[in-house]
Amino acid sequence: MPATRGRVEELRHLGLREYLRFGVSNVWVTDDVRVDLGDTIKVVDMTIERNIRLMEMIVVDPNIQRGEPVIRGTRITAHTIAKIVEEGAAIDEILHDYPTLDAEKIEAARLYANAHPRPDRPSFPEGGKEVFRMSVADLARP
Secondary structure, eight states: OOEEEOOHHHHTTSOHHHHHHTTOOEEESSSSOEEEHHHHHHHHHHHHHHHHHHHTTEEOOTTSGGGOOEETTSSOBHHHHHHHHHTTOOHHHHHHHOTTOOHHHHHHHHHHHHHSOOOOOOSSOTTOOOOOOOOHHHHTOO
16 A cells, blocks of 8 residues: 655544545655554554443443442442542452452443543532431441
8 A cells, every 4th residue: 555745734634544545554754754554543443442342331320329420230439449549559459349340340440430520529519518417336326
């Protein structure tokens, strides 16, 4: 397949697949730098397919965790796991603490949380106040 030469700015208007459609597999960015579009598109396609598969591991159901996004088959929220990863926990630690997860589900939670940041929500509605709080330990008292 032939190669084409041109500055990146001039080439951006066409999608990568359009180059391949017209039989162009190589784009010369500079006189010394060539991009093989065939390999690039394969990598992009594989990444997109993987991310779609990972995102399908996260579900939102109003009957589970009040509609918070959870990892499919669990009641563990995606943002909880993403926060633990963000705080520096090793994957092995997380797997020990959450045995229903695997490394792929942890990656799915991280990916989802990055794509859908949790809006900061106040503990109470604005102007509201806590009136009564009771824990399970309070119920056990005589």
